[in-house]
Amino acid sequence: MNTKLIRTPIAYGPEGQPTGAGAEHSRSVAPTVGDSARAGLGPIKISAKNIKVFYGEKQALHGVSLDIPDKAVTALIGPSGCGKSTFLRTLNRMNDTVPGARVEGRIEMDGEDINDKKVDPVLLRAQVGMVFQKPNPFPKSIFENVAYGPKIHGLASSKSELEDIVQSALKRAGLWDEVADRLHAPGTGLSGGQQQRLVIARAIAVEPEVILMDEPCSALDPIATAKIEELIDELRERYCIVIVTHSMAQAARVSQRTAFFHMGNIVETGDTEDIFTNPRERRTLDYITGRFG
């Protein structure tokens, strides 16, 4: 665990165009367009611009902009009710399912606006997987849970292909060794940590490009948490991962980029190490040192 706490610094070679007046460094004050690809981090996968979200009369986000790099973990931190989960749910248009919710602004994924009418939320969600706070395996067998996505999207043309997909998803989620002999036992019978890894396997079985995680470890014990964090670190090599967490230690351990949310705005975005060692904003400092939260 401790080895993870302080991450080896990643060398960022600013390669893209410098943005904003004083943004010669990798971090900037929100709202901003973050810096682009650096060594170790992929190119910008998602670029959110001036996102506003309303739930009925209430405004939850007041114009948030954030660039999210591919092949990296971006952590969204902030006190509860700050809008970080709301922002996460705009990235796969889950807010569409909430009655009375309204989203304004532009979210580009690979240059395409996902809020465009032409974009189908069903297809979008096949591209953007999501893992929730509480493990929510369906009341079906472990196999059926993982096969759910491939089945509804018609990804497997044969039974053996489906079995291959399930097996590889479970392997990538680090769960295969634990459940290989009981694939047809109910998924709800697993332990909390196993359930959460099952849900991750379920998400990666449809080969998404982005995985959103909404406080994935908040319902788990420390050992299960460690396993999930390890898994996240492995998954980073293939996916663009966005994780909401209320644990700053976790953000420091697993993420490369961090955005600090407060009262529906982004206060500060930057490389995780910088945010935690040398925050630019007073509010960020107060939050990470525990003066409020």
Next chain:
Amino acid sequence: MTWIFLIFMAVFAVLSYLGGRRLAVRRSHGVKPHSRPGQHGLYAVIGVLAPAMAILILASVFSAPIERHLMAAGSPEVVEQLEPFRRQAFMADARRVGDGGQALQIWAAPYAELLPTEGRRAHNIHALLQWGGLTASVIAAILGGLFVFLRIRPDLRARNAVEAWVVGILFACATVAVLTTVGIIFSLVYDSLRFFGMVSPLEFLFGTQWSPQIAIRADQVGSSGAFGAVPLFAGTFLIMLIAMAVAAPVGLFSAIYLSEYASKTTRAVVKPLLEVLAGVPTVVYGFFAALTVGPALRVFFNTIGSWLVGGPLDGLGQYLMLVQNQMALVAGCVMGIMLIPFVSSLSDDIMNAVPQSLRDGSYAMGATKSETVKKVLLPAALPGIAGALLLAVSRAIGETMIVTMAAGLAAKLTLNPLETVTTVTVQIVTLLTGDQEFNSPKTLAAFGLGLTLFVVTLILNIVAMRIVATYREQYD
């Protein structure tokens, strides 16, 4: 007279309250009493009313049997010789004459002369018992009052005593529900045992002939008819199946639409309307079945029959032309309509108990709403929905008015929905509303049927409620 007595008791209660309060203040002598004066007053009221009411209830429950016993003990021999049913009627008429009214029946020679004397005797016995009960009650009230007033002292824990009584009364009210069950079981079992003394339970449960009105063979049990209830069970089952075939899909799909698709406004309009459908009394559904649906379906089938006659399906056509108003299909369909809101609201509750996280999980995988419903929600809610449907089945089996008004009386062993069938509940009503003789197997058969119905619905209800409760706990 009862009114005068009740007013007297009320006045007595108020006086004892005031008296108890006064006395508590007077006897306190500057000491701080344990309880407040008003509580002493209530204590006094309980002391007065409790014994009086106890005597009154005992008197009113037992006065009728005692009265009958006394009347029977002193009645002349000719009256004794009457059949029990006639004797009851004679006694009742005697009472009427004794109270200054008219006899309902015209009585022949020896009885007509006896009416006035027997009537006077009945009147006197009744008055004696009534006065006796009321007097005993008043005496009990006075004794209770004396006892209580002697006990009022500053250190009397009047509040605790009053509250103990209150809790006792509350508990007694709660046990009424249990006593109701005991009463149901006892009355059903008692008369059923008498019935099964005349008709063997095996014949009742497995016999396929049901004709309680007439004897089929001379050696028939009780020589009053056949009591094989299988045709009734079959009819009940058939109508239940038709009802569920209507109610289950319509109710379930409405619940799915209302809980997953409908906007707030749609829900706000549709739900109360479904509640109206649920609130319509069953006798109204019966009327609807008998006078609207029945004739309409008959005309429908007759017309189809008239098209088919002469064609390749001539036999079927002939049959359809003879279809009657009273077919199982009519009662079943209307019962199904009645059950739609029941199934729908129960399933709606069940679907809402499925946690939102499962829906979110499915949507986040890129599932459409219908895929989420079919592949996640319904499997998750299946036990609960099964429980809800079982409850609906129990309702369908026990429903009486629709079948009584629309199903008919012919006990036929058939699963053809176009035939007239009869059900357990129809037969209970028929057997108990005709001319009654309380010791004939015909009347007692109603209790045998009632017991069967009670046991079956009870099992269904218990199983269904278990299932639903376990299901709910799973998601709590």
Next chain:
Amino acid sequence: MTDAASKTGAVSARAEKLKARLKGRYAREARFKWFGRGAIAIALAFLAILLTSIVLQGYTAFYTHSLTLPVYMDPARIDQAYPQGTNFEQMVAEQQLVRMGVADDENGSKATAMRNLLSSELKFIAADRIRAQPALIGQTIPLTTPLSDDAEMYLKGKITRETPENLRRVSDQQMQWLDSLKSQGVIRAHFNSALFTKGDSTQPELAGLLGAVIGSALMLTVTALIAIPVGVFAAVWLEEYAPRNRLTAIIEVNINNLAAVPSIVYGLLGVALFINFLHLPRASPLVGGLVLALMALPTIIIATRSSLKAVPPSIRDAALAMGASRTQTVFGHVLPLAMPGVMTGSIISMAHALGETAPLLLIGMISFVPGISAAIDAPGGALPSLIYIWENASERAFHERTAAAILVLLAFMIVMNAAAILLRRRFERRW
């Protein structure tokens, strides 16, 4: 680069594959949604058909026709000592034939046909006039009488000329007479006040609902007086006092099961316990009320418990902390706060009891009770059982009255439910 390119290619191929399936998936989605809409449409259509058919069958019962004729009180036919022994219908019919200039045959069949258009009530109307004023004998006075049910059915268009004459109860000639009487203004249509002021009768044109309404009111009074206090107290005990033990668990299971016991079983209990064992008067509102009270009890207990549960524990804690005893807390604070919910639940269960029929039939409310009885311990009627009795009657004129009785019953239920809803809206409190 090649790796990246092939990956992009794979991704877009996959996207195409997903897209291709999308049409079918959305078609299934739309179909499923239409199933749901269809189900709701079916349920609402049933409701609409049910209510419309009853209104259409019943509205005609709210008006009726009466006939006003000059009647010569023939001293030769009226026995002054016993006026109700006179065949007034025959007398009036014959006079009317004379007035219309119709000659009767030797069988008097035309007079019979004319007489059959008049209600038997005519006899009582005329006899009452004579009794009140014997001097009217020998004079000609105008008399107003209801028509017979068959004549009424013709005037309301429920018997038409299209039916062959031998299959209908009103002959061509009678129809012609009625038409001419109507065109002369002798037959007049008006509000059917008899429906609301009379008791049951074997003659449809004289049958009214008042007896049944009074019977139902008496019965509901008995039910409410017993079921509401007992139910509320039982719920208070279960929710506030009951120890968590086996006995309580048994009582709870028992109450839930009682709520689902078929109503006819309560009827059997009523027959066995109240009538055969306690010898309470058969078919009386007292017995009916007792049976309905036992039926309503579980519903009231369940409703009261849920509104007691809704009172937050902080209220109890506050009262107890002030030194109030458990009983003072419950009766002084918790129960008053739960009262709106309790009243709403009680009213709804009373409305339900009002429509309950099956147990009433078993306790004897199936036999004909003429007139109006307001005694609690004498045989009486009730609205739902009257509906059943009328539905079974063979006279066609009872059909419209049955539907009218249903409308009246539904009106009472709507009023009660509306009261419950208003109560809930007015006093609803969210914690």
